């Protein structure tokens with residue numbers, strides 16, 4: 001039987017799919033179709049996911065595994081911060097290690113176990129890298145600039161200023177008022193920039209952030225390949241970096257607290273000269289296991305499978321209540 005583990009980081013929810021359980025591994029084309037079919041189906045245990053996190057063996061030094069991110073629309077993403085925490089927990093428990101590396105598309109990232117946030121709310125810290133600003137590294141064009149640092153882009157909005165950062169998946173960030181957060185501006189901009197448009201031809205994750213207090217943010221993200229999500233790890237990390245670059249001159253070493261619709265994370269942002277180091281720290285929650293015959297899974301006969309929940313979500317929700 002095939003097992004898929006349902007997980008979340010700040011309610012950014014995925015099926016973690018360990019391909020090492022197969023003698024003959026499925027192709028990414030099959031996994032992309034699986035993500036789309038799960039999302040389109042009417043099974044509430046399966047259709048509320050943001051994507052599939054594929055775990056494979058890695059032959060890179062110190063890496064316990066490799067993570068590949070498949071968005072809910074079947075497209076591939078170069079990185080996923082919330083997903084990486086859940087993959088880190090999975091590999092940590094599988095191999096009995098607390099500090100190691102995980103191979104991702106563009107980098108082997110340092111990951112580690114952190115202190116639990118509360119009883120049965122385990123937390124992990126993951127490095128987010130590389131950091132890119134230049135339009136040659138992640139496509140944006142016709143905006144009249146090679147990099148976008150807290151600047152007005154009248155092509156996109158007549159009032160907001162923006163920063164663009166790739167980690168290495170692409171993010172557009174705007175610091176907005178609470179009033180703007182309550183409008184449909186994020187939905188309209190996110191939908192536009194992830195459809196056919198002349199500026200971000202490969203789409204972009206769009207993040208609107210509200211500054212709640214010094215080093216404390218609320219971030220909402222319209223994700224490429226997904227739409228609105230409860231939280232986007234690289235979105236919150238890129239937004240924390242944009243905040244620190246806007247507020248601190250020279251070198252800095254700050255812990256930014258970021259609230260999101262699904263919970264709260266900490267982002268450690270460090271700048272030393274030209275070197276930028278980013279770490280995302282928050283929960284890695286296991287919601288349940290979906291067990292199904294491989295043929296039924298890839299034929300999308302999901303009714304043939306069974307879903308067994310854990311009781312971790314109740315503990316996570318208790319922790320959320322304790323934040324208020």
Ligand SMILES: N[C@@H](CCC[C@H](N)C(=O)O)C(=O)O
Pocket residue numbers: 012050069071076077078079080081082083169170205223224225226229231232233234235
């Ligand atoms: N939710 C993720 C980012 C997922 C990838 C994104 N949809 C993209 O296509 O870039 C995160 O937690 O970082």
